[in-house]
Amino acid sequence: MIEPGPEFSRLFRTFEHTAFRLETRDVYKSANEAEALRQFTAGEAVDMGWFQNWLSMIQEATAAGRRFSRVRVVSLPLTAYSRFGVFCAGYTNAAGEDIRYLRRMDASGLPDYDYWLFDSSKLVRLHFDDEENFLGGEHIEDPAVIVQHNHWRDAAWHRAIRRDDFATEANDEHH
Numbered sequence: 001m002i003e004p005g006p007e008f009s010r011l012f013r014t015f016e017h018t019a020f021r022l023e024t025r026d027v028y029k030s031a032n033e034a035e036a037l038r039q040f041t042a043g044e045a046v047d048m049g050w051f052q053n054w055l056s057m058i059q060e061a062t063a064a065g066r067r068f069s070r071v072r073v074v075s076l077p078l079t080a081y082s083r084f085g086v087f088c089a090g091y092t093n094a095a096g097e098d099i100r101y102l103r104r105m106d107a108s109g110l111p112d113y114d115y116w117l118f119d120s121s122k123l124v125r126l127h128f129d130d131e132e133n134f135l136g137g138e139h140i141e142d143p144a145v146i147v148q149h150n151h152w153r154d155a156a157w158h159r160a161i162r163r164d165d166f167a168t169e170a171n172d173e174h175h
Contacts, residue, residue, distance in 0.1 A: 002124060002137040011137075012057060015118040019061075020153050021070040023114050024107075027081045029132040033088075040084045048091060055095040062096030069098040071156040073107045078170055086170060089163045100160035107159070110152050123149050 002008050012019060032050050039046045058068050072089075074082045089099040102110075114126040116137065123146045124137035140146065161169070 001127075001135075002139060004134055004136055008137060011116065011118060011122075011124065012061075015066065015122070017065075017119050018067045018069070018117075019119075020068075020117045021114065022110065022117075022152065022156055023070060023072040024110075024112055025114065025128070025132065026075050026079045027132050028128075028134070030134070033084075036088075037081065037084050040087060041080045046087070051088065051091060055091060058092060058095040058097045067098070068092075068096065069100075069157070071100050071102050071153075071160045073102050073104055073110065073156070075104045083170070086163065086167050090167070093163050099163045100157065101163065101166035102156055102160040107156070110156055111149075115149060117146075117149055117153055120150050121146060 002011070036046050036048065036050055061068060072082075072085060074085075078086070086101070089097075093099055114128075116124045116126070118124070123140040125140055126137050127135040129135055
């Protein structure tokens with residue numbers, strides 16, 4: 001198990017070409033973003049200071065020709081947390097990450113858990129507790145399992161909608 005912290009963070013600084021994440025949960029708990037989430041749901045201005053390290057890392061990786069991408073599988077109507085995620089994705093996409101959205105009803109055949117796939121060869125399945133807190137990642141080395149997760153990445157990407165298009169649709173549906 002790769003615990004949250006420096007060892008897990010190193011994964012994002014040591015990949016060579018691509019880092020892909022499949023996100024499947026409607027809610028995540030993180031002390032880092034708790035105040036920003038509260039501000040967002042209260043309709044207040046959101047202080048994005050908590051997010052600057054991640055955005056800087058994406059900008060540096062993108063400038064070096066390395067690519068971050070992810071597909072978020074979401075339930076409709078969106079949870080407050082998922083709406084917050086769409087808001088934050090505006091910042092991460094501007095920094096160079098390509099975040100796309102896939103409605104849960106269009107996600108058949110995909111796993112129901114989160115994972116990171118680095119350089120199409122290093123697979124880390126993410127684990128959470130019952131309260132949605134991140135526990136760490138399990139490094140999986142079985143080549144057949146890695147190939148399957150590459151297939152799922154490609155299938156999810158093919159069906160997913162660009163963040164800006166999804167945000168427009170979600171906003172239209174919300175009003």
